[in-house]
Amino acid sequence: MTNRSLDDLRREIDEIDDAIHDLIMKRADVVQHVGAAKKSQTVLPIRPSREAFMLRRLSGRHNGPFQLSALARMWHEMIAAFTMIQASYKIAVFSDTSHHTLWDLARDQFGSQVPMTAFETRREVLQQVMNGQADVGVLPPPEEDDDHPWWTQLAVPGAPVIVQRMPFAGVGNVRGVPAEAVAIARLEPEPTGDDVSFIVFATADPVSRSTLVSKMKEASLPGVLLASLEQNGEWIHLAQVEDFVASEDQRVTKFVKAGPAIAARVIGAYAMPIAGASKPGGAEAGE
Numbered sequence: 122m123t124n125r126s127l128d129d130l131r132r133e134i135d136e137i138d139d140a141i142h143d144l145i146m147k148r149a150d151v152v153q154h155v156g157a158a159k160k161s162q163t164v165l166p167i168r169p170s171r172e173a174f175m176l177r178r179l180s181g182r183h184n185g186p187f188q189l190s191a192l193a194r195m196w197h198e199m200i201a202a203f204t205m206i207q208a209s210y211k212i213a214v215f216s217d218t219s220h221h222t223l224w225d226l227a228r229d230q231f232g233s234q235v236p237m238t239a240f241e242t243r244r245e246v247l248q249q250v251m252n253g254q255a256d257v258g259v260l261p262p263p264e265e266d267d268d269h270p271w272w273t274q275l276a277v278p279g280a281p282v283i284v285q286r287m288p289f290a291g292v293g294n295v296r297g298v299p300a301e302a303v304a305i306a307r308l309e310p311e312p313t314g315d316d317v318s319f320i321v322f323a324t325a326d327p328v329s330r331s332t333l334v335s336k337m338k339e340a341s342l343p344g345v346l347l348a349s350l351e352q353n354g355e356w357i358h359l360a361q362v363e364d365f366v367a368s369e370d371q372r373v374t375k376f377v378k379a380g381p382a383i384a385a386r387v388i389g390a391y392a393m394p395i396a397g398a399s400k401p402g403g404a405e406a407g408e
């Protein structure tokens with residue numbers, strides 16, 4: 122136990138706050154240069170892979186009693202505010218009566234200051250991003266035997282792709298049942314060393330799950346088949362691959378060449394969240 126007075130301790134806290142505040146203002150200055158350095162690239166300044174690297178790195182060096190998930194939330198709020206220095210952008214969130222959690226997840230990820238609108242259908246969120254009215258859409262992740270296969274809409278050239286999974290570092294006091302979400306945007310995902318990717322592909326006829334999974338494996342695309350459905354006389358399948366798969370990945374070409382897939386499109390990838398970040402003391406990644 123310390124024998125320093127409360128006044129003395131509070132003085133030290135004020136000094137620490139000044140140092141943190143100075144660094145935030147200094148960081149804002151650096152981010153303005155980052156924005157300028159990126160000008161030739163896409164307009165949307167969000168870089169989910171860079172954020173994943175940053176949070177994994179901080180998680181790795183974190184120790185002491187301060188909760189890692191609280192630290193991560195502070196960083197998300199900060200990064201969002203720094204992102205807004207570079208360009209303005211809008212978020213569309215799917216949030217019907219049983220999906221309030223997604224609003225909270227989106228706010229935790231993209232910060233409290235970015236313009237964010239809730240939509241009661243997945244279709245509206247998709248349309249917002251497709252039409253450029255929103256830059257990022259937040260939707261429930263594709264699921265096994267999905268009743269709402271919104272992901273089929275991403276299988277066309279020029280469509281947005283899945284770029285992020287949330288929560289990335291611990292859940293929090295979200296409303297409703299803890300849930301997860303994905304973000305879609307017109308961004309090119311980048312590998313982070315621990316990623317999951319999604320591929321939509323078509324076959325002319327129904328094909329068993331096990332056949333398709335082994336065909337994927339033969340093309341070095343290890344993963345699972347999440348859903349298959351009939352659409353316009355073809356079968357459309359959604360595969361989740363436990364690896365980073367780029368949009369022009371040769372393995373996908375090889376997979377289609379081998380059949381029975383007749384066409385395939387990578388519809389995005391995200392960095393795997395940090396496991397156990399909500400536990401006191403930090404994440405498994407940092408232990």
Ligand SMILES: O=C(O)C(=O)C[C@]1(C(=O)O)C=C[C@@H](O)C=C1
Nearest residue numbers: 155167168169171172200203204
């Ligand atoms: O590194 C970048 O590209 C940045 O724009 C900087 C920054 C940050 O504040 O650290 C902001 C937004 C990106 O999503 C990632 C990181």
